[in-house]
Amino acid sequence: MAVKLAIVIAAAYFIYQKLTNHSSLQFTDFVEQLSNNHVITFWSILLLLFATVVNWVFEILKWRTLTRHVKLLTFQESAAQTLGGLTTSLFTPNRIGEYGAKALFFSKTERIQILSLNFIGNMGQLVVTLIFGIIGIIFFTSHFKISFHKYLAISVVIVCVVLIAALIIRSQFQKRSSLQNTSWRRFFSFFESVPWEIHLKNLGFSTIRYLVFAHQLYYILLLFDISTSYFLTMSAITSMYLISSIVPMLSIFDVVVKGSIAVWLFSFLSISEVSALSAIALMWILNFVLPSIVGSYYVMTFSFPPEKKPITS
Secondary structure, eight states: OHHHHHHHHHHHHHHHHHHHOOSSOOHHHHHHHHHHTTOSSHHHHHHHHHHHHHHHHHHHHHHHHHHTTTOOOOHHHHHHHHHHHHHHGGGSBTTTHHHHHHHTTSOGGGHHHHHHHHHHHHHHHHHHHHHHHHHHHHHHHHHTTOTTHHHHHHHHHHHHHHHHHHHHHHHHHHTOGGGTTSHHHHHHHHHHHSOHHHHHHHHHHHHHHHHHHHHHHHHHHHHTTOOSOHHHHHHHHHHHHHHHHTSOOBGGGHHHHHHHHHHHHHHTTTOOHHHHHHHHHHHHIIIIIHHHHHHHHHHHTOOOOOOOOOOOO
């Protein structure tokens, strides 16, 4: 119980610090920005909260679909693991703590598989982010004639070459019996054992989630009276998510990193620094703080699952 309480208190403290002590955005400026742009209205709040609920419902459904390969979960069990894992991952780079938190909900014999499934789920979300981000950043840099899109194209080619090389190396691994017991070999074997239906649903849920939270940010910018075109604004949003996805960071600093990237990208759209930071801060509250509060309940009520007894003759 002491450990659970420490996690929840630490999470609440760090969230409070980020909401009140942001180096570039004062809390009073944030509230004033929301009030002046009529963000705090019944219908606006209802629509924003609805998008948050849809976002996390699909994340819960995605985790439930992935874990079906190991164990059938109810929606409530999947919600507990997803939101509890989010709260616990506050203090770890790139939410790595989520892996361990979710694994604790399962017996020891299932945890290696759960770690692999969580990795597959996160990679699915990353693939979607990369696809939309590459399209968006090429459009964005071409529109504003930013020269680094040439380097991006080169980077994409390099990534493709690395992926092809990885596939070739993997095929060679399969031919060598001495490598059959390596960790990567076991992971690839497990990956291949997961039905393609689950992989496709993973990508589908990841795509829906991405479209929901990207358009949620777009709607917030509309509330801030942003007048740029839909495609140009969305290209800036997808570029921001692409760049921030490859920057190692603590989850608690997500708002800071995304805010810094957004200020630079949105400046091309004549969006002020205060508006950009306020939009990112509001997204962080909706999609991170609120789910973490719910997740705190699941952390406090967590109990280790009973271990499976070995079958004896």
